Amino acid sequence: MTRVRALAETDLPAVADVYAHYVTTSVATFDETPPALGEWRAKAEGITGAGLPFLVAEADGEVAGYAYLSPYRPKAAYRHTFEDSIYLHPGHTGRGLGRLLLGELVARARETPARQLVAVIADSGDPASARLHAAYGFEEAGRLRAVGFKHGRWIDTLLLQLDLR
Structure with missing residues (x-):
């Protein structure tokens, strides 16, 4: 059974492990060193x-993925824009699971001042994330x-935007 729920502190080690995989094996993130558990806790x-959502997809009792909204930029004028x-x-x-998580994030974003x-x-050549967002x-x-x-190559970033109003 799969469900999407709010992050619990006990999920943080699994969240850190998932992210560490992408840090070390891919260009999906530009981080080059996996954040420590304390950094995840603070984040x-x-x-x-x-008041922003940090969600977990749970499958058969295990963290199968996660998603969250964060401020797009720290300057005050960006306060209604989230990444x-x-x-x-x-x-x-x-x-x-990506579809479930993004759908829930968008729904919850509509309940905020966003x-x-x-x-x-990151444009790694795999269009899956762009297709998911386009959906x-x-x-x-x-x-x-x-x-x-990262990993010996230059990488573009694709910017996508959703107007919530």
Whole structure:
């Protein structure tokens, strides 16, 4: 059975492990060193303390993925714009969990003062994340060329945006 629920503190080690996989094996994130558990704890407290969702997809009692909203930029004028982040356990991809998580994030974003959601997607050549976001109405807003360098190559980021109003 699969369900989407709010993050519990006991989920943080699994969340950290999922993210560490992408940090070390992919360009899905531009982090080059996996954050420590304490960093995840502080991040989760900051997100939920700001009234933003931090969600977990649970499959058969295990964390199969997670998603959260965070401020797009720290300056005050961006206060109604949020960025989504979604990561799935590598053993749980292709099962519709990303769709469940993003759908719930968008629904919860509509309950906040958010006006815009932004997705910043590393262009690894795999269109799955862009397709997922497009299914929820995100539209391409631009491309930043060769802004990240990881695993010996330059990577573009694709910017997608969803107007919530």
